[in-house]
Structures are given as structure tokens and as C-alpha cells.
Amino acid sequence: MQFWAAYVPCESQFKDAVQLTLEQIDVIRRLTEKYHPPLTFCTSAKEIIEAHLNNQLCSLIGVEGGHSLANSLPVLRVLYSLGVRYLTLTSTCNTQWADSSLVDMPGKKPEHGGLTNFGKIIVKEMNRLGMLVDLSHVSIKTMKAALEVSKAPVIFSHSSARALCNSTRNVPDHILAKLGLNGGLVMVNFYSQFLTCRDAATVADAVAHINHIRQVAGVDSVGLGAGYDGINFTPKGLEDVSTYPALFAELISSGQWTIDELKKLAGLNLLRVLKAVEKVRDDMARSGVEPYEDTIAPKYLKGRSNCTSQEPF
Structure with missing residues (x-):
């Protein structure tokens, strides 16, 4: 299975972020249709x-950046109806309801201290x-807040271990421990800068991050x-998906992984998390939880707003 990121730049915030996101989703769906049936x-x-x-490869859609919502719960619901199955709460910028990882950099200050009340409502609506709920790109306080609010397991769709590379895009150990209790998932990013904090990395570096996350979170x-669709430097020997056998060979040769555990790494863990998210959705529906109607x-x-009429009706 392959998640395609419907990503639009932060510069589109308060402008045409929603339109650009819809256009990205259109590209993903057209790509899938063009190469159907091998892609579905x-x-x-x-x-x-x-x-x-x-024997088909699944195309799934993720939206990378909460600015794509334009602060609108109805937009979130429409994106879900179009097939979007994860939302990264922030991209490389803060939204009006969540802090991004940039606020954890030296000299930077948080804008919201994690999630605002409206940000917490967005997480609850995603559960419903x-x-x-994808926490790659968000600040540590946003990670903690989302883990406290979400009734379902969360994911980091493309992050690595901060203990091995001190990047704000990676996950610190105390969050990894909370993630294990949440039942969530870190999907290891192979960008060399997130593996070694340098432009060069190896298969062994990727394996080190996988093993560290396993040790701390389970x-x-x-x-x-x-993250092959959005990274500049890849580890030597892990240039694209065709090299995955080299990664699994390295893990097998370590003697630390069973075949069943490698199946979990390869995809069964994500399937488990998705099933758990779907169960929370179904449980909330049975409990009669209505769509959230809050506004920011x-x-x-x-003083900022989208370039639209304030009184359209």
C-alpha cells in the first residue's frame, strides 16, 4: 500500500489552500485510474x-498540513468523503490551531503551546x-496534546528517532513511550538528514532507527x-522501493527479528492501526456522536481571513 501526500505549500494558507489540495487529490485519483488495475x-x-x-497495490490519500482545511470542519469532512485517510496536523508552518515542529528549534517560540481548543476539536472530529491523526511535522507539545485527546491510535507518517538524530522532525523517546501506550505507529523516514543529521546515510542507519523505535515503543x-516522493537525499543502498529487500536482509541478518515481526514492520502494524481507527469511528457512531460544528x-x-466574501448568503 502506498500513501500519496496531497501536499500544498504553507504559502497557500489564507489563500487557495483548499483549491490546491483538491487539485492534488484529483491528480492522485487520476494517477490511480490511469494505472488500474495494478494500482487500485x-x-x-x-x-x-x-x-x-x-496482487494489486493500494493507492491511499493523506493530506500533509492542517492549513489545507482553512480552519473549517466541513472541509475536513469533505476531504474524508473524497478518500483522504490521514491528515498531518501541520506542515512546515503553524496553523491557527496547532504548532509545527519549527517552534521547537533554537530561538523559536510556540504560538499556541500545542493544540488550541479548536485543534482538539479537529482531532475529535477525525476520530469520529x-x-x-498524523503527527509528523508537529511540535512536541502538539504531539502530547494530540495523544491526550485522541481516542484512536495516532501515526507519524514519516518521522524517525530523535535520540539518534536531533532533528525537530524526529520523535523523542518520551513521546515514543506514550505512543506505545496509545497503540500508535512511527513510520520511519529514510531522508538522510533525519537519519544521521547529514546528507549521507546507509541501510544500517535506517535499521538503527527502526530498532530504536522498536526498543522504546514496541x-x-x-x-x-x-518519503521517497519528497526527500532530497536517500541512504546508500536505499534509493527507492526496489531496494527494500536490502533493508529486510539487514534486519534478518541481525537475528533480532522473526518473520512475523518483519510482517508487522512491512505493513501489518499500519493495518492494525487503521482497523483500530475504524473501530473508534464505528463505536462513536453507535454512541450517537454528532458531527462537531465548532468554528475557530x-x-x-x-485579523487574517481567507480571500472570500464574509457574508456569502
Whole structure:
């Protein structure tokens, strides 16, 4: 299965972020249709399993950056209806309701101290919809807040271990420990800068991050999120997905992994998390939880708004 990132730049915030996101989703869907049947569109754990049995590769959609919502819960719901199954709460910029990883850099200050009340409502609505909460790119306080609010396991779709490379894009050990209790998942990024904090890395460096996350969070909480569609430097020997056998050969030769554990790493952990997210959705539906109708408080907009009519009706 392959998640395609419907990513739009932070410069589109308060401008045309929603339109650009829809255009990215259109590209993903057209790409999938063009290469069907080997490539097939999937939106659930059941469809992923069925596709695998039919020797097909699943296309799934993730939206990378909460600015794509334009502070609108209805937009979030529409994105879900179009097949989006994860939302990264921030990209490389703060939203009006969540701090990004940039605020953890030296000399930077948080804008919100994690998630605002509206940000917490967005996480709750994602739980209600059955959408994966993705914490790659967010600040440590945003990670902690999302883990406290979410009723479902969360993911880091493309992050690595901060203990091995001190990048704000990586996950610190105390969050990894909380993630293990949450039942969530870190999908290891192969960008050399996140593995070694340098432009060069090796297969062994990727393996070190996988093993560290396994040690701290548990074998059920580690997966693969290479990020090949958006990184500049890859480890030597891990240039693209065709080199995955080299990664698994390295893990097998270590003697620390069983075949069943390697299956978890390869995809079963993500399937488990997706099933758990779908169960939370179904449980909330049975409990009669209604769609959240909250709007963001004007004070967080600081006088900014999208370039649209304020009174359209």
C-alpha cells in the first residue's frame, strides 16, 4: 500500500489552500485510474487486504498540513468523503490551531503551546470520521496534546528517532513511550538528514532507527514511511522501493527479528492501526456522536481571513 501526500505549500494558507489540495487529490485519483488495475484506490483496511489478495497495490490519500482545511470542519469532512485517510496536523508552518515542529528549534517560540481548543476539536472530529491523526511535522507539545485527546491510535507518517538524530522532525523517546501506550505507529523516514543529521546515510542507519523505535515503543509501533516522493537525499543502498529487500536482509541478518515481526514492520502494524481507527469511528457512531460544528475563535486569526466574501448568503 502506498500513501500519496496531497501536499500544498504553507504559502497557500489564507489563500487557495483548499483549491490546491483538491487539485492534488484529483491528480492522485487520476494517477490511480490511469494505472488500474495494478494500482487500485483504497479507503479502508478491508479494501487494502482485498487488494493484496488480488496482487494489486493500494493507492491511499493523506493530506500533509492542517492549513489545507482553512480552519473549517466541513472541509475536513469533505476531504474524508473524497478518500483522504490521514491528515498531518501541520506542515512546515503553524496553523491557527496547532504548532509545527519549527517552534521547537533554537530561538523559536510556540504560538499556541500545542493544540488550541479548536485543534482538539479537529482531532475529535477525525476520530469520529475514522481519519488517521498524523503527527509528523508537529511540535512536541502538539504531539502530547494530540495523544491526550485522541481516542484512536495516532501515526507519524514519516518521522524517525530523535535520540539518534536531533532533528525537530524526529520523535523523542518520551513521546515514543506514550505512543506505545496509545497503540500508535512511527513510520520511519529514510531522508538522510533525519537519519544521521547529514546528507549521507546507509541501510544500517535506517535499521538503527527502526530498532530504536522498536526498543522504546514496541515492535507493534514501528513501520516504514520512507518519503521517497519528497526527500532530497536517500541512504546508500536505499534509493527507492526496489531496494527494500536490502533493508529486510539487514534486519534478518541481525537475528533480532522473526518473520512475523518483519510482517508487522512491512505493513501489518499500519493495518492494525487503521482497523483500530475504524473501530473508534464505528463505536462513536453507535454512541450517537454528532458531527462537531465548532468554528475557530476570531482571536486566533489575528485579523487574517481567507480571500472570500464574509457574508456569502
